[in-house]
Amino acid sequence: MPLKTNDPAKKTWLPVPANSDFPIQNIPFGVFLTRDDIITIGTRIGDYAIDLGALHQLGYFNGIPLTDDIFLQDTLNDFISDGKKTWRLVRNRISEIFDLNNTALQGNDDHKNIVLFTLDEIEMQLPVHIGDYTDFYSSKEHATNVGSMFRDPDNALLPNWLHMPVGYHGRSSSIVPSGTAIRRPKGQTLPKGADVPIFGPSKLVDFELEMAFITTDANVLGEPLAIEDAENYIFGMVLFNDWSARDIQKWEYVPLGPFLSKSFASSVSPWIVTMDALEPFRVNSPEQNPKPLPYLIHNGKRGIDINLEASITTESGMETVVSRTNFKYMYWSMAQQLTHHTVNGCKVNSGDMMASGTISGPSPDSYGSMLELTWRGEKPLTLEDGSTRKFIEDNDTVTIKGYCKKENVRIGFGEVTTKLLPIFEPKKK
Amino acid sequence: MPLKTNDPAKKTWLPVPANSDFPIQNIPFGVFLTRDDIITIGTRIGDYAIDLGALHQLGYFNGIPLTDDIFLQDTLNDFISDGKKTWRLVRNRISEIFDLNNTALQGNDDHKNIVLFTLDEIEMQLPVHIGDYTDFYSSKEHATNVGSMFRDPDNALLPNWLHMPVGYHGRSSSIVPSGTAIRRPKGQTLPKGADVPIFGPSKLVDFELEMAFITTDANVLGEPLAIEDAENYIFGMVLFNDWSARDIQKWEYVPLGPFLSKSFASSVSPWIVTMDALEPFRVNSPEQNPKPLPYLIHNGKRGIDINLEASITTESGMETVVSRTNFKYMYWSMAQQLTHHTVNGCKVNSGDMMASGTISGPSPDSYGSMLELTWRGEKPLTLEDGSTRKFIEDNDTVTIKGYCKKENVRIGFGEVTTKLLPIFEPKKK
Numbered sequence: 001m002p003l004k005t006n007d008p009a010k011k012t013w014l015p016v017p018a019n020s021d022f023p024i025q026n027i028p029f030g031v032f033l034t035r036d037d038i039i040t041i042g043t044r045i046g047d048y049a050i051d052l053g054a055l056h057q058l059g060y061f062n063g064i065p066l067t068d069d070i071f072l073q074d075t076l077n078d079f080i081s082d083g084k085k086t087w088r089l090v091r092n093r094i095s096e097i098f099d100l101n102n103t104a105l106q107g108n109d110d111h112k113n114i115v116l117f118t119l120d121e122i123e124m125q126l127p128v129h130i131g132d133y134t135d136f137y138s139s140k141e142h143a144t145n146v147g148s149m150f151r152d153p154d155n156a157l158l159p160n161w162l163h164m165p166v167g168y169h170g171r172s173s174s175i176v177p178s179g180t181a182i183r184r185p186k187g188q189t190l191p192k193g194a195d196v197p198i199f200g201p202s203k204l205v206d207f208e209l210e211m212a213f214i215t216t217d218a219n220v221l222g223e224p225l226a227i228e229d230a231e232n233y234i235f236g237m238v239l240f241n242d243w244s245a246r247d248i249q250k251w252e253y254v255p256l257g258p259f260l261s262k263s264f265a266s267s268v269s270p271w272i273v274t275m276d277a278l279e280p281f282r283v284n285s286p287e288q289n290p291k292p293l294p295y296l297i298h299n300g301k302r303g304i305d306i307n308l309e310a311s312i313t314t315e316s317g318m319e320t321v322v323s324r325t326n327f328k329y330m331y332w333s334m335a336q337q338l339t340h341h342t343v344n345g346c347k348v349n350s351g352d353m354m355a356s357g358t359i360s361g362p363s364p365d366s367y368g369s370m371l372e373l374t375w376r377g378e379k380p381l382t383l384e385d386g387s388t389r390k391f392i393e394d395n396d397t398v399t400i401k402g403y404c405k406k407e408n409v410r411i412g413f414g415e416v417t418t419k420l421l422p423i424f425e426p427k428k429k
Numbered sequence: 430m431p432l433k434t435n436d437p438a439k440k441t442w443l444p445v446p447a448n449s450d451f452p453i454q455n456i457p458f459g460v461f462l463t464r465d466d467i468i469t470i471g472t473r474i475g476d477y478a479i480d481l482g483a484l485h486q487l488g489y490f491n492g493i494p495l496t497d498d499i500f501l502q503d504t505l506n507d508f509i510s511d512g513k514k515t516w517r518l519v520r521n522r523i524s525e526i527f528d529l530n531n532t533a534l535q536g537n538d539d540h541k542n543i544v545l546f547t548l549d550e551i552e553m554q555l556p557v558h559i560g561d562y563t564d565f566y567s568s569k570e571h572a573t574n575v576g577s578m579f580r581d582p583d584n585a586l587l588p589n590w591l592h593m594p595v596g597y598h599g600r601s602s603s604i605v606p607s608g609t610a611i612r613r614p615k616g617q618t619l620p621k622g623a624d625v626p627i628f629g630p631s632k633l634v635d636f637e638l639e640m641a642f643i644t645t646d647a648n649v650l651g652e653p654l655a656i657e658d659a660e661n662y663i664f665g666m667v668l669f670n671d672w673s674a675r676d677i678q679k680w681e682y683v684p685l686g687p688f689l690s691k692s693f694a695s696s697v698s699p700w701i702v703t704m705d706a707l708e709p710f711r712v713n714s715p716e717q718n719p720k721p722l723p724y725l726i727h728n729g730k731r732g733i734d735i736n737l738e739a740s741i742t743t744e745s746g747m748e749t750v751v752s753r754t755n756f757k758y759m760y761w762s763m764a765q766q767l768t769h770h771t772v773n774g775c776k777v778n779s780g781d782m783m784a785s786g787t788i789s790g791p792s793p794d795s796y797g798s799m800l801e802l803t804w805r806g807e808k809p810l811t812l813e814d815g816s817t818r819k820f821i822e823d824n825d826t827v828t829i830k831g832y833c834k835k836e837n838v839r840i841g842f843g844e845v846t847t848k849l850l851p852i853f854e855p856k857k858k
Contacts, residue, residue: 131560131601132601132602158683159619160617160626160681167688168597168686169600169692173560173650173775173778174775176650182651185773186773187772196592196719197593197722221611222693223612223855252595253686254589255682256595257597257682257684257687258685259595260772263773294628343689344615344674344690344692345603345612345615345853346600346692348602352602421651424652426652
């Protein structure tokens, strides 16, 4: 049965600009700082941010089993811990409150003054405290491109790749919300032909166009999730830019994997779009051949049709879209990733984040990183302002956007946008 | 100037058994559940646990700038955030309170009844909320052994190993305190000669004898630490067992490093021994050749002489020490590890944990894992009860202990002891 919050005919009394990512069918969750310097949990419709903490205090969530302070927190972790049933009750209620035909809040100017914010009155925060962050590597096109470049074009995929969603543990502490500028990292690299490394700024800073999902408490230590249950523990999704320093990565990554080449920064979009809002956009995933081991087999539509793009904005202010791809290309589904992650008994908590890995499509303009788009820098891109790029330069801004569209309903993620600053220069003591 | 808390002549009015790890010169920090079901922060002298929350409420820390509830918490993170100066003030004060010649608490039976617990009245917890956990790979003997077994005995170390403390991001959520039983993990493995993996229980579960250090807030994102400052951000150390499933690891680890082969469990000792308590036991680290890059160069004694041992206790109850090694063998120091970790701007927070990697010594009986002790299972060990082991079997208990000793002062870590249970069997629905 389709969720009533997804009804394409549903309209809201709040103004929603044409092509907005946030119609009443979306109802994402985020955390923001208000004009009064208060942190609260909220949602967004059109260009209004809605203070759910205030709505709850005013009684609009009466009848739903919620603690009094569930939305008066600086992360969504506790709300996510409340589970899928509660997420649905709250989204249904928000959908009712803002329905065109509902006058309760619509007709109460005092209440509207308390709960509604324009976007320039708020500052979005990280939506969750990320206990653990995992990055998968689940785009076959990306893994093939990288394997072709660095190993063997005829055997681009390593033997394990088609049998499991390969992934690694990443660094939570360096994940920042959209709008937070980051710095070019320094590190060790091995110059071509040298046998001794040098130290200095990375010369090959890259973005990786990814998406990430956020989980709720899924299991206790030692007890795997079954694949048919896995999706019940996924709260929603965000856009994810997995910043990478290719030259640092190449020198450091054997045998234990990427480390400092990734942990200088990752950027996320601030609104978590729920799996319920994405339900109408499900599609079949690519066929898996060979068939995975039984613990990874599921039926049904496990892919999602999400249009994605990445752009570079130079200091001139001109923006150039450099990649257009789609989440539906992912070979391994989120349910497979989460199931694989817990198959050894690994504990998954509320607020954990699991990223897809770079999402590359089949055509060269759909690759999700500069490494692939310029083929290791061999084919530089020409930007709108006439400059060229092999990788990301200081003061470039990288922006990733994403949306689904069907039956004139557009459910979007907003954007994750990040400026790359030059290396940090310590003050002389 | 030597710290007065370290004075070997210092005596306490609490009874301290001969060979105790916890004389008055130690004063470690931990978190425990009391007989009244209250979680508090405490220290330990001899076989008494001391409730620091209660001591603080009774006024014994007056004059030290501490918030009222600093010890009434379920983790040490906030106290660690207070910084090195505060840690020292508190340890000095504890050292005074329990000094043989101080009668303030000694002569107050009411207060003693409130703050002192015997060990059977408490249950030790994880001492910190671990925001991020990193595992290094810093024993040259271990890296050489593994490289010899799996790659090339003539080129056992990979090219980067002598130039940087190689490490990887691990999983925080699966770290458990001593005494918590864990389960044998299931996962994918590739049978010898096969080209398709199978799924089932790991057959090669191993321990790794490690130590870990715990940090305080060290930097802001984008700003590296300088090596001469690094040690100021290290609070203390614990024993660490980095459980490993060798067969899962071998199949999954290319190209992104160990993942599910590690994240099923890691075990830590519950008392954090401070760097101040370890100060008298500093020794020179092994000479580094080639010389590291300048950002990793430091002078002085950066190693610590800590005797370590690992034992296996079978279901028969008989315990066999299978390895005796020492932390002083570590090639890369903790200061180098922490400096390298932040050189890219990666943010390090209070409560982060960084493990050493398996600590192997030069002789075969000093290797820190079954993989090395039995040389991939080729030379099984015979235990005290006559049974043999290639790796760890169901219902075996692995215990790691460690202590420093000098001038008749013994500063110890207690132990981390963990029973390996059989795989989890889900109940039939």
